[in-house]
Amino acid sequence: MSLKARVKIIRAGFELDVLLDVDDGETVAVLGPNGAGKTTLLRALAGLASMDGRVELDGEVLEDSAQGLYVPTERRQIGLVFQDHVLFPHLTVLDNVAFGLQAQGRGDARQVARRWLERNVPRGARLAEEVKTAPLARSHFRSTHRYSLATRRTLDQYRENGYGYLVANRSVRLAYTREAHRYGAEVSFYRDLDRRGCLLFRFRPSEHRAGPVIEIWALDRGTHVCQPPNRRVPRHRFRPSVGSRVPPDDVGAEELP
Amino acid sequence: MRRVPAPLIALAGLGLLFFLLPLAGLILRAPWDQAAAGITAPETATALELSLFCSLAATAIALVLGIPLALVLSRMTGKPRKVLRALTTLPMVLPPVVGGVALWLAFGRRGLVGSFLYQAFGLQITFTTAAAVMAETFVAMPFLVIAVEGGIRSLDPRYEEAARALGAGGWMVFARVTLPLLRPAIFSGAVLCWARALGEFGATITFAGNFPGRTQTVPVAVYVALETRPDAAIVLSLILLAVSLAILVGMRDRWLGAL
Numbered sequence A: 001m002s003l004k005a006r007v008k009i010i011r012a013g014f015e016l017d018v019l020l021d022v023d024d025g026e027t028v029a030v031l032g033p034n035g036a037g038k039t040t041l042l043r044a045l046a047g048l049a050s051m052d053g054r055v056e057l058d059g060e061v062l063e064d065s066a067q068g069l070y071v072p073t074e075r076r077q078i079g080l081v082f083q084d085h086v087l088f089p090h091l092t093v094l095d096n097v098a099f100g101l102q103a104q105g106r107g108d109a110r111q112v113a114r115r116w117l118e119r120n121v122p123r124g125a126r127l128a129e130e131v132k133t134a135p136l137a138r139s140h141f142r143s144t145h146r147y148s149l150a151t152r153r154t155l156d157q158y159r160e161n162g163y164g165y166l167v168a169n170r171s172v173r174l175a176y177t178r179e180a181h182r183y184g185a186e187v188s189f190y191r192d193l194d195r196r197g198c199l200l201f202r203f204r205p206s207e208h209r210a211g212p213v214i215e216i217w218a219l220d221r222g223t224h225v226c227q228p229p230n231r232r233v234p235r236h237r238f239r240p241s242v243g244s245r246v247p248p249d250d251v252g253a254e255e256l257p
Numbered sequence B: 001m002r003r004v005p006a007p008l009i010a011l012a013g014l015g016l017l018f019f020l021l022p023l024a025g026l027i028l029r030a031p032w033d034q035a036a037a038g039i040t041a042p043e044t045a046t047a048l049e050l051s052l053f054c055s056l057a058a059t060a061i062a063l064v065l066g067i068p069l070a071l072v073l074s075r076m077t078g079k080p081r082k083v084l085r086a087l088t089t090l091p092m093v094l095p096p097v098v099g100g101v102a103l104w105l106a107f108g109r110r111g112l113v114g115s116f117l118y119q120a121f122g123l124q125i126t127f128t129t130a131a132a133v134m135a136e137t138f139v140a141m142p143f144l145v146i147a148v149e150g151g152i153r154s155l156d157p158r159y160e161e162a163a164r165a166l167g168a169g170g171w172m173v174f175a176r177v178t179l180p181l182l183r184p185a186i187f188s189g190a191v192l193c194w195a196r197a198l199g200e201f202g203a204t205i206t207f208a209g210n211f212p213g214r215t216q217t218v219p220v221a222v223y224v225a226l227e228t229r230p231d232a233a234i235v236l237s238l239i240l241l242a243v244s245l246a247i248l249v250g251m252r253d254r255w256l257g258a259l
Helices: A038-046 A093-103 A110-119 A127-133 A143-163 A174-181 A191-196 B006-028 B032-039 B042-075 B078-095 B096-107 B114-121 B130-155 B159-167 B170-181 B182-196 B204-208 B218-228 B231-253
Strands: A003-011 A015-020 A026-031 A052-059 A060-064 A076-079 A164-169 A201-202 A213-220 A221-225
Touching: A003 A038, A015 A038, A038 A052, A038 A076, A060 A174, A060 A191, A076 B159, A093 A110, A093 B170, A127 B170, A201 B170, A221 B170, B006 B231, B032 B042, B042 B170, B042 B218, B042 B231, B078 B130, B096 B114, B096 B130, B096 B204, B130 B182, B130 B204, B159 B170, B170 B182, B182 B231, B204 B218
Parallel strands: A026 A213, A076 A164
Antiparallel strands: A003 A015, A003 A052, A026 A201, A052 A060, A164 A201, A213 A221
């Protein structure tokens, strides 16, 4: 799955102008200081920010401002993990997980979500009841688990469509990595990038078992300033702590239709 | 508390007294011994029943029409929004009697829409319970619209964005995310709207008239009874006062926060 995009956004005091070309099986991490435009770029790709330019995912044009073409966010195969999760506070933990599947029209969304929760959420005495009844805002859900939920919610789009593109406004953490593996995606975990708030673009490249090619881009004040000389970064430099090992309890995968 | 100059304290006390004296009069002069009988009197019961029905119906209509209106308003920008917002809130500042006259000109038997309704279907709205409900809705709906619109504006837009990114279409986003998150704003807006509808007098008596059992709501009944049966008027007033107090206590902080 390839992504080609030209994103141009001009606002007062801010200008973003990026040319993206990501090949099948490739991962791109975008780095940059606060206000560089990382979030804006992701939002534009997902169709949440109005932009000039063109977004093309796997040959399908999602947006082309010259032709006035715009595929709404909900019909793009682009999953978005928000920086601070943005889980729904009024829904139960279960309904939060099931939301994505329900949006895809899956009748058994809640059963699937329940099975996943039963196997994956660390058990607490209180949790079982809360999952069913209490809105997330009032339940005792630790932030690490929130991350897992947010990612899972987004990853369900892969499950339903068999493909998709994930943009994560946060570097990828362990919980997410385990999830992603179940969908055949290979995601690495970069300790170094975490602190600087990187983004990771990801697509489903199950054919590319050889290991991800990582491309690192630096973004500064809206412009793609450099493609570092080490365009293809040796993986050991960023100490991927999970790498492409598939975690042992590979649930979920069998549940795929 | 910071020091307030003495003359201002005196004026403030006078202002408070001005509020409290009428209420005290109402409570002190009430025929408490006849209160029970007054409440159960058939005329009172009829007016109460009608008032309750009309105000609840008005609130229901305001919810169905007002929430979408608030949503549209909150999504608009610039001049059109200002104009539409002014139009929506106009009934809040418009003298209710004028509202009643306006409704009569629109829906009366010779009105803009009313004449058509009468000729085509033989339908007459004026002087029916429907007219009372319409008058109350006209006056009370802005309270709901303003409260809900404020709620939408203070909503984090990313919840809706997250839902869309998860593949939810417009209707699902509204039903599963926007609406539940707006519940507090909708609740306080509905209570304000209901309270306003319950107390509606000017537009109702102008547009719907004063027919016991059909359009004579409690405020209208109070006005009419004051001349012939002042005791009944006082009892009815006490009931309205009790309702207002209950709402005030129940809403406390939300009251102004919603506006």
